[in-house]
Amino acid sequence: MADDVGVVREAAGEHRPAFLELFFDLVFFLALIVLAADLSATLTWLAAGQTLILFLAFALVWALSSWVADTSDLNHPRGQVQVFWVMTGSLVMSAAVPEAFDGRGLLFAMGYLAIQLGSATYLMITGRREIVRIRNRRILFWAGISAVAWLAGAFLPNTQRTALWALAITIEYTAAVLGWPTPKLGHSVGWEWKLVGERVAERYRQLLIIALGVSVFKAGLTLGPDNYTAYRVAAFGMAFATAVLMWRIYIYRAGELLPDAIVASTNPSRFGQFAAVSHLVMVAGIILAAAGTALVIDNPLHPTHPGPGAIMLGGSILFLVGRGVLAYTVFSQVSWTRPVGIILIGLLAAAFPVLPQLTIMALVTFILLLIALADSFNFGIRPGPATPPQLPF
Incomplete structure (x- = not known):
């Protein structure tokens, strides 16, 4: 569609991942290395649960970024800005992983929320198609709800932080499975993403x-x-x-x-x-x-x-x-x-x-x-x- 050029591409367009996405994967590679190192350094069931929470946060960032890229033109600067924003936030999250449940909890939470809230807001504003704007309004609504638990947990001790962050990630995954049901907007359906x-x-x-x-x-x-x-x-x-x-x-x-x-x-x-x-x-x-x-x-x-x-x-x-x-x-x-x-x-x-x-x-x-x-x-x-x-x- 002519009015979508530069922001959204049709599913019939590029059928291969963009080079920028491969660049983004380098940051995810770093995140997984840090998570594996953190898990092998602390062998307790609590540590395993905490690593799972962090992994699920990174995984949701990767999945949403991949699905968004399927309808975004990453050859256009406006599409590239969003990817670099996610990469920056992911680097902040990776740096905070070793002490995410200690002294760097707020850093991890801020990096994660900057990605989720920032990306949804940016795509909601720059999206030329109404369906893209509505889709990101739904995501922004649920990211805002989980943000309360992420931020509150960042100021609490280890065990309480684990419980609140587990609640936050559960909210986000449940919302994603249900299609981010939102008052007056309904829920997202598969065809909206036009995955190739x-x-x-x-x-x-x-x-x-x-x-x-x-x-x-x-x-x-x-x-x-x-x-x-x-x-x-x-x-x-x-x-x-x-x-x-x-x-x-x-x-x-x-x-x-x-x-x-x-x-x-x-x-x-x-x-x-x-x-x-x-x-x-x-x-x-x-x-x-x-x-x-x-x-x-x-x-x-x-x-x-x-x-x-x-x-x-x-x-x-x-x-x-x-x-x-x-x-x-x-x-x-x-x-x-x-x-x-x-x-x-x-x-x-x-x-x-x-x-x-x-x-x-x-x-x-x-x-x-x-x-x-x-x-x-x-x-x-x-x-x-x-x-x-x-x-x-």
């Missing part, structure tokens, strides 16, 4: 690659330039093998056929939004596994305690759960290898008292290898067609 199947799928793949890159990067940093022992090098090798196997399990075949599934869906935009959930679950699993990998590389022969052991197993289990959800969204069914793999990995918890961390890690890697081989055998050489479930809304 090929482009959205490519963004999700890039998100997985970023997470896998973080896991390899984290393993390399943990190994360090000295203290190369055979056991530590073996742990690093298994960390890399795990990353490769996770990539293989993801891409074969659901990740490969995701664009076809989005196009074949009765509601491509809504389907694309649901596919985001499976990818965020997988990313969370990869980051959790990266934190566990760092613990093994540091002390490969150390006895497997419940806390570190849960992180090691939990990361792979969470990844397989997300991959199972993705398989259902693409094929309307889940391969038997997903639940069987989850059960086998979970059973390794019984071996914590008798096996060192390195052995547990090796067994997890072996199970992932079996899953990858079983997938190849089940699908054969030729991939089956994408048969997504029919969404009723």
